[in-house]
Amino acid sequence: MKIMHVEASAKRERSNSRALARYFLERLREARVDFDVDYLDLTVDTPPHVTEAFAIATYTPAHERTAAMRATLASSDALCARLLAADALVFAMPMYNWSMPSAFKAFIDSITRTGVTYLHAEDGGIVGQLGRHKVLFITSRGADLRAGSPYESMDALTPALKAAFGFLGVAGPTFVDAQPLQFASPEARAAALERARGELATVAARWAQGARAANHATEALCQADAE
Numbered sequence: 718m719k720i721m722h723v724e725a726s727a728k729r730e731r732s733n734s735r736a737l738a739r740y741f742l743e744r745l746r747e748a749r750v751d752f753d754v755d756y757l758d759l760t761v762d763t764p765p766h767v768t769e770a771f772a773i774a775t776y777t778p779a780h781e782r783t784a785a786m787r788a789t790l791a792s793s794d795a796l797c798a799r800l801l802a803a804d805a806l807v808f809a810m811p812m813y814n815w816s817m818p819s820a821f822k823a824f825i826d827s828i829t830r831t832g833v834t835y836l837h838a839e840d841g842g843i844v845g846q847l848g849r850h851k852v853l854f855i856t857s858r859g860a861d862l863r864a865g866s867p868y869e870s871m872d873a874l875t876p877a878l879k880a881a882f883g884f885l886g887v888a889g890p891t892f893v894d895a896q897p898l899q900f901a902s903p904e905a906r907a908a909a910l911e912r913a914r915g916e917l918a919t920v921a922a923r924w925a926q927g928a929r930a931a932n933h934a935t936e937a938l939c940q941a942d943a944e
């Protein structure tokens with residue numbers, strides 16, 4: 718299995734979302750899941766903002782694009798290729814001002830590409846190309862935005878991620894949201910991290926089970942072919 722692991726926290730060693738993503742991958746390794754990681758740190762390799770040249774090139778049919786248009790789209794093409802080559806996507810990010818870090822938004826702007834990550838069906842519908850991917854979002858938040866909290870209605874991150882990736886065919890992404898990690902007592906923060914680690918261990922066990930089932934199915938097919 719190939720996992721694309723994408724991070725977006727401005728913090729490094731002190732980052733909770735980065736630590737939780739590492740924790741998740743360690744649980745997968747512990748469960749003996751065979752996987753490679755394609756790692757992308759969006760704070761180092763930040764995709765460019767949308768420019769006028771990009772906006773024009775992306776909606777120009779591929780066969781009509783000039784060399785300059787192709788050059789404009791090259792880094793976005795490369796990101797899309799990495800995404801499409803993966804079997805699973807692990808996105809880790811903090812909440813910044815109730816939504817996603819701007820580097821992650823730039824990433825979404827780069828990977829949402831007509832004719833590449835989504836296609837137009839003959840009936841006018843949109844066919845997202847990430848439908849076969851397992852997708853995990855790990856988010857870290859300073860406040861507690863869970864149901865019933867006074868901050869619940871401020872969560873503009875979860876719906877934005879669901880919409881952007883739903884459009885690309887991701888029907889049932891998994892969310893592990895660590896909260897509250899800042900605006901709370903030390904005990905409440907520790908409990909939030911522990912809760913998130915527990916949820917990540919459960920998701921890792923589920924992915925491991927899925928990977929084993931897929932391996933068995935492949936082995937059975939190979940055996941049937943050999944007979």
Ligand SMILES: Cc1cc2nc3c(=O)[nH]c(=O)nc-3n(C[C@H](O)[C@H](O)[C@H](O)COP(=O)(O)O)c2cc1C
Pocket residue numbers: 726727728731732733734735810811812813814815816857858859860861898899
């Ligand atoms: C610039 C900035 C903006 C933030 N905005 C919010 C916010 O709107 N809501 C919230 O709950 N936490 C907010 N936080 C807190 C972070 O989401 C929280 O500390 C999180 O754990 C950071 O994740 P990290 O450790 O991976 O960087 C903000 C933090 C920073 C630095």
